[in-house]
Amino acid sequence: MTHTNATSTISRRDALRGIAGAACAGVAATHAAAASAKRGTAPLLSIDPTPRHAISPHLYMQFMEPLGVTDSSVEAAWDHSRNDWREDVVEATRDLGPTMLRWGGIYTDFYRWREGVGPRESRPPMQNLQWGGIESNQIGTVEFYDFCTRVGADPLMCVNFESDGRRRFMTAGGKSRVGDAREAADWVSFCNDPDNAERHALGMRSSLPIRYWQIGNETSYDNQGFDFDTAARKTVEFAKAMRERDPSISLIGWGDSGWAPRMADAAGEHLQMLAFHQMFNPDSSENPVLEGERYRRDPDATWRQLMSAWESNDRKIREVRDSLGGRDIALAMTEHHFALPGRDRCDVLSTWAAGVSYARILNNHQRHSDVLRIATAADFCGNRWQVNAVMIPTPRGEGRAYLMPVARVMRLYRRHLGRHAVEVQDTPAGLDVVASRTGNRVFVNVVNTDRDHTLSARAIIGGATITSASAQVIVDDPMVEVSQLNSDQVMQATAKTLATNGEWQFPPASVTAVTVTVDA
Template sequence: KKYVGYIWIRGETSAAPVELAIIWGDSDADRVTYRIDSLSSEYKKYEFQLQAGADSENARLEITSAGKGFFQIGTVSLMPADNIHGMRADTIALLKELNSPIYRWPGGNFVSGYDWRDGIGDRDKRPPRKNPAWQGIEHNDFGIDEFMTFCRVVNTEPLVVVNTGLGDLQMALEELEYANGSADSPMGKLRAKNGHPEPYNVRYWGIGNEMYGNWQLGHMPLEEYVKKHNAFVAAMRKMDPQIKVVAVGNVGPWTEGMFRHCADFIDLMSEHFYVGAKKDVVEHVNQAANRVRQIAEAHRRYRREILGGREIPVALDEWNYWYGDHVFGELGTRYFVRDGLGVAKALNEFARNTDVYAMANYAQTVNVIGAIKTTKTAAAFETTGLMLVLYRHHFGHVPVVTTSQNPIIDAQAAILKDNQALAVAIVNPTGEKQRFSLQLEGAKAGDHGQAWDVAGNDPMDYNEPGKPLRVELRSREVSNGELFEVAPYSATIFQIPLTWRDN
């Protein structure tokens, strides 16, 4: 595989020559090198290309001197030559297939200690910081400009969260102006100087993250936070009246207090949930859908009892299963078929509660608790990610009232955008095949259709990056003249052509 890279280096002339080598074995043939024959006392950038001679998960980059002097490395970069603006091509391909309509950045607990200004300008001159929320170092290679580039590459909309933890209003206003201000505004000029003259026109802005929690940097009591929230929103709306703001919510006293004191300063109310593991597969699968429904029921009550009938929609901008061994680094959970089925049933539940939910952001996307997992050399969809792909590409857009006489399966239908077909999603959390027939009111089903499913032989089946996939998205043709069948431990979407009846 071909790699591209560069190094900033300076040193004494006696330190030369300096060699950079990719090494994948023990013999002299198991390496490829780039040689710098002379050094200067000032930092100089050297760009290089190297072609690895074999595949290895134990390769390394070495920088050595054959001289006797002293040298210093400012920074070094090594990436596959097929990278896309510094992002892995294999991962970007999966993200394009996932086709999410919106991404939330930069968090998450991280945002409450993040200064967005650390992540702009020359990447090689950005300050490294201790990660404010998790382990390790934040090198600030991926800031707001890189996030906007990512959104353009995968054709999605950004949701930018401002820091209401340790951050202040001035920081938020400068970030908003940097993103949306004209090129003649102070921060717009800085954006243009950094290579982005046109405003990003970010529509959705999150006002903090989980500020109700004592784990959150800058956490404060509700009675103080409502003042901070309102001040942020008032000033941000004055700067850009077109923005939509997402407030921090947490079902119970916090959300109730936010509605009582901040309703005029909220466009969407954020809610979060994570669920753990249950031994019984059906109970495990039901958890996420139950939480989706419970949050919706709570918000209907808030509309009646607090908001006087006013409807402020919910952005469920973090939700997932979260448990188990950390297989993929810090908090890196592996997901199984049973988790995927839980995600599928939750997606059905969202369709039943579209009067409440305007947005739902599965957390997270890549690695940690993400829908995609990577190694150094491979990337693959988790079972949860496959369910998101299944529904994104094959479920309908207008939910319809759906009832099932089989209490084992979870069924939800929706009409496709063109009104020419009905999508029926069936989640079967059991180890037995299930069969059903369709009865429609107001339309007639066509004779033939298509079905797609994600299924496992075992509820604990999973995918491993770089190894043959055990769980995949499959498709088949179906006929309406017979019973529809779904596999054990599966989520299936049927698309059936419709002929509308005259009323």
């Protein structure tokens, strides 16, 4: 990918003023843009529209884990007075539009799925051995599947992989919390077998078909858990037992910390994907500017630091994929978000600057979509942690559930993703661009990494003629923070009509999803 120099010097204030006007009357080209188009001096944005590899629809997965007293999470999303999901959480999630929801995390190391099915009065509460407090088990397999159905998401289940060998999760209150291969296989049958007697005995005739299942969660992160050889052997054991119940399921094994090539060799014939995680601090270790409230002291330094965060994400993905040495197995980044010191995992994550930073990471995920089949950039929901996609104000009267900055970008990109990747060949300096295609529509996701200036581009899509072009743009002051008080006013997507001659402008600190119709 080559870069050329951008020439625009329109200020962020002018750009924001222009966007506000566009919401009422459409967007007319500025004098500067018209002059640039006439001279043909805008830097080249060149896209080869030839379809390449298929892109998975699961690059914007969300991850649901009961987090006890640390972040109410699932319990906060449940209305115990109605024995149902909070309506505002369902509504916000539908708006977000995830194509996949994952149940699990470290929680599954001590989760016994049978405790969360059947009559509510007979479901025993359980101690959350990782995050503290008590989980009610009122939200179990059936409720999770129902939520996925309501919001249009494919469910992904993490099984209890014999507590990943971690002794601290193996017992609670004198009772075993270990789930073996038989228990995992029974879970597959309970969900997927139309004739499952255990489910029928509970009065549920219809199956709950779940295709995706993960075996092992962060297994390599704990030297008190399974070593590789044990994990590999047990992965094969679990996979065989689970697939015997339903041969059509897709299984994900654990492959982080250098395990990927060895797990592919030892268990790859039984797996479709290998999972890895990345929770990282994007701050400078020498001169931190993001942690706590520091980001408010120096907006310029905050912006620069956040704009480079995608590089760590890229290194992580390349480390895992390169380690495979060409082995034919896909990857699943089933957990990923920033991990910053500060109140509720750091207030900076409520800023639009963080949203733009995550947009660069999501662009990077798409660049690796030839091997990356599942990815995320947030935890799913909760009432405290600002790494969440959906924030749930509690108690209920404090406001409605709303989308955090990262979720606003995920919502935008999720609806502007083609079925196949296409190559971005030339990109103007300061813009971060990826593209995809479905039929005669080309989707171009653009991040303007310049916080102060509008950047221009002259788009060429192979030899095709652009017959129409439109965009959804999110632009705001990078230091604006979202909360239940302003969630319907800030970081809003605005529709624009773009010129068919390809002379386009991108406001400062903006994320834009362009949809282009071409004649070929």
